Amino acid sequence: MKKLAAICAVLALVAVMAQAQDEPKTVSLAVYGQNGSTAVSEIEKSLGVHAKYVDVDSGDLDMPCVVAAKDLPGEDAASLASFATGFNLQLEGDRGVLRVGLPGESVGGGSVKGYDVSVLAGMYVEYVNNWGAPKRAPAKGEEPEPELTAAEHLANLIEDALYDLWDEEYAASVVGDRVLFTLHAAGHRRVRELLDILLKEKGGESTALQRERSMMEKLKSTKLTTEYEATPISSVLAGICMQAGVGLVLGPNAAAECVDYHVKLSFEDTTCWDALQKTLDVLREEDMEIQTGARAGAFALGLDGELSGNGYRVFPIADLLKKLNASYERQRTKGDKEDGYSGGLREEGGNRVVVDALYDLLEATGRSADCFVYGDRLLVRGSADTIDAAMEILEQMGWEKPKD
Amino acid sequence: MNRCVMSGLLALLLVVFAHAPAGAEASKKVNCVYPGEALSSALTDLATQLGYEFNPADYEDSLDLDESIWVLAKDVEPEMAARMIGASGGIRVNLDAHNRRITLADPEDEVIAAPRVRGFDAAPHCKQYLEYQNKYGRKGAAEPNQLYQPTATEELRDAVGEILRLEETEGGAGSAIGKRLVYTRSSIELDQIAELLRLLDAVGGGESNALSVDRKNRETLRKLHSTFQPADGLLSALLYQLFKDCTAPVYVDSSIMSGLDLQYDSTEITLHEDESHYDALQALAREQYWTVDSVGGALRLNQQDYEGGASYRVFDAGQLLADLDKQYAELKTEDDVQDGFHGDLRSQGGIEVISDALELQLEAAGHSPLIRTFGSRLVVVGGVDVMDSAVEVLLAMGWKESEGEQK
Structure with a gap:
């Protein structure tokens, strides 16, 4: 009986130890004015990784730095240290490496992924066919703007919406209906999240905004x-x-x-x-x-502009566009009357009607937000306060929050 | 009868003994352990191993002989040793077997080996190129000031010249006559041209022999692991630790050696047991702005991208182009709408859609690739790391490794 108890105790101990080993390592940062290398060293020590400096060296991180947070997952620690030091830190946990380089530049070690955007591209083509503004003839002497495919428009949106001063660059390549990025795991997660939210019928908020x-x-x-x-x-x-x-x-x-x-x-x-x-x-x-x-x-x-909100919300505006189209149709007058109106939502610019008004109204309240449209999807990027204000404005335009 | 047999055996033994020294000479291998050795000492050592005399002649008082070289190689052919020592010292090392001596020459001097002329049939390449042009080539008249409008053969000649960087060496770019290409070059270069033309015509493309050798060389480094932190971060100490147990021959090119101070130059790279020496080499190359490839069978650390190398892979993008053609057709919108798209794969640039994306994504991964297209074939020039990244990018585009791929 005693033997059995001893065996059980040993097994329990092994199980506890195994569980402890499986738990992901965390980082606690407490840097109050020491140089940036202190934060990098703390991440190295806590996660058992080593820093690889790319086009910079540890001596470049000699500025005072303030970052204080407890029990952070590795990627969060790297993200905070990036902002605190002003350098681009990318964690490759599986390789035991923390890459340190210049913001907006490649630090190497990323992986390439090709995202199939055929569904979103199809939605965009449908939007353009339904609500797209009529093609404008270039003015005399003006070169016609090169046409972009639906996938290229989407690639531009992703690059703009996910741009972060302290992160690596999101440089897209478009090949047919695939969009390619070479990024680290965290970057690929952001791209995947954005594509998923754009695909959702009800849109939604990014993880950064929820946090x-x-x-x-x-x-x-x-x-x-x-x-x-x-x-x-x-x-x-x-x-x-x-x-x-x-x-x-x-x-x-x-x-x-x-x-x-x-x-x-x-x-x-x-x-x-x-x-x-x-x-x-x-x-x-x-x-x-x-x-x-x-x-x-x-x-x-x-x-001095070193921080911009990196959370966003995607608003589905298909119903709003339909409403607006109906309201523009109602405002049509007969024949060629003076002060009459013979246009429609297409002629007014399609989704530009919504996004231009939203941008102006947000600016009027002293808020700065990035507003983007992709077909019948509207993306507002900024702080939680700004996005709440954007929602209020949209509701005033006639947009209705999708029912849960 | 017995006397006859004995005489025969004696004659055989005589023949064997008579040829024994020459045979031993031909198969003689040498060791090159010159990590930071002065060029003159290395050449003296090589001469001793071969039983030759080192005759510096005009270089007797030259300071070049005092310069350091960096070569590590075991059991290699004397010619290979001479090439590596010469490349590391920025000088040409000649093995004069007839006079049993080692002499030196300026690398810019004409090579004594007589060039040969060889013609290549370019008809199958031209056929493939024209098929591509007719399907996906840009439509419309050429630019009014575009003077150069090459034929398929001329385009092939230009592609071969760029991929093998023929303009960097003596012998000209080659001549395009009808559907033939003619070159007057060394037999090694002619063999490289033949290899490239074969791969450009092969179903599925394939990789060059130099790239296969590079892959093998790097594999030996991947097997090595150690923990090492050089004292004072000394670069020379790290270099030796990286390669001392490497079975592949290694040298540091003179383009690096001329600016390297082995006594003072430092690095932040350290070795960790959980990472291979190959990973550390890549980190070091990145830190020092070096490139790594294989030339003449040896791993080379170099400052100038791919000079003198013939490491590349030919990718067949025919099926991917066909797939993309369909995708662009699906991306078309109705006529006369703003923000619409009315083009197709042709208007988007044909294979340039693929090569541009490949270039951008490889740059994002930290590579500076040389990419050249010829019809539906796409050639990426560089070492194994560039090629592996290129394959990943192409797969992400939807390219599939075909069964005919010669890897």
Whole structure:
């Protein structure tokens, strides 16, 4: 009996150890003003990978860096360290390599994938046949613009929608109805996600946007009471974020300003979100052009345009286009009357009617968003706040949220 | 009778002994362990191994002999050793078997070996090219100022010249006469031209012999693993560790050696047991802006892309073109709509659709490929790593490795 118990205990221990080994490794980053190599070294140590520098060397990462987050999956850690250092970090976990190179440039090691976009291309062709604006004859002396296939239009959309200043470049090649990219695993996941959301009848939000919403929820639902005396503002921001269980990352410009900027602040039963806004107001008062958002689920702060929202939502606008077409038809007048109207949705520009109005109205509220259309799909890229504002505007145009 | 048998045996033995020294000479192999050795020392050592005399003649007082070379090779033919030493030292090393001596010459000097003339039948290539042009070639009149409008044979001559980089060596680009190509070149170069023409005509294409050798050479490096961190990150220490157990001959070309300081130049690359030496070599090549290929059977670390190499693969894109033709037909929209498409594979550029995409994706993967098309054939020039990436990209486009592929 004792033997049996001992065997069971050993087996249980083995099972626990095996489970522990299977658990993916995580990274905790706590870099407050040290140079970028500190973050890279921490990732190397935690994940058991080694850094390969491509067209740069470790000495180039000598700028102060602020990134604080706990228990991050490897790719999230690489993404935060990319933004914090201003370099392009790509993790190849299966090869045990962390590639460090220049942003927007190839660091090698990516793999090529050809995405079959025949269904989306077919949808686009259908849209153009239904609602496409009439072909415009080039003005005298003007060269006609080269035609693009549906797949080429889609490739342009993917490149624009997934562009990230600190990531690798999304350079598409279009061959028939396939779109090819050479990227690392994280990049390919983003392409796949975008194609899947575009294909969905109801559209939807990207993972990055969902994570931003979740981060904001945590910050808004956590209270904070504390005092900071002559503390670097980057440490104040980190303290607030940590209280809500949220990571913090500063872009290189923001870090350079914040690590030596000491403040005295106190918070009394305030939400972490409000505490952050109060702290950021200190920077705004210094006329700093700050941007806030999310990266890999962490609160991100950028300065001088180094941060742009990388979440997006795809809105299906086929029904809206039908409604608009009907409304333009209703506005048609008889014959060739002065002040009459004989056009339709096609003549008005098809989906441009929606996207142009949306862009202007968002700008009027002081928000900057990237708005793209692909046939009867509208993609808005920006912060959660911007995308919510876009949804309100679309509803005012007559768009209806698809029923769950 | 017995006397006859004995005489016969004696005669046989005499013949064997008489030829024994020459046979031993011909099969004699040498070792080249010159990782950073001075050129003069390496040549003296080679001469000793061969029982030759090293005669530097005009180079006696030349500083070139003091320059370092980097060659590691075991049991190789003397000619190969001479080629590697010469390539690493930026000099031509001649083995004069008749006078049993080693002499030197300027690599730019004309090679003493007499060139030969050879004609090649280009009719099957022209047929394939015309079929492609008639199906997928751009329509419409040529550009008004386009003076050069080559025939299929001339286009083939140009393609051969670019792929084998014939313009870099003596002998001209070759002559296109009707459906024949004529070249006056060394027999080695003529064999390379013949090989390329054979692969361009083969069903499914195929890879050159130099590429197959390159694949084998790299395979030996893939089998090597070690953990090594060079003291002070010294590049020369890493290079030796990388190749000391490699069974393939290796040399560092003079284009690198002329700018390399073996005592001070450093690297950030280290070796890890979980990665092969081949992975580390690729990382090193990337870090130092070197290229790796195989020339004359030896692995070469080089500064200039593919110079002097004949490593390439011919891909048959005929079926992929047919598939793409259908896809572009499906992407057509109705007439007279903005943002519509009314073209086809022809208007998109025919095979350029494939070669442009291949070039861009290979560049994204960190390669600088040389790609040349001829009709429905696509030739990628480079080492194994470039070729493996090219295959991946082509597969992602929908290309399928055909059964006739000569690999």
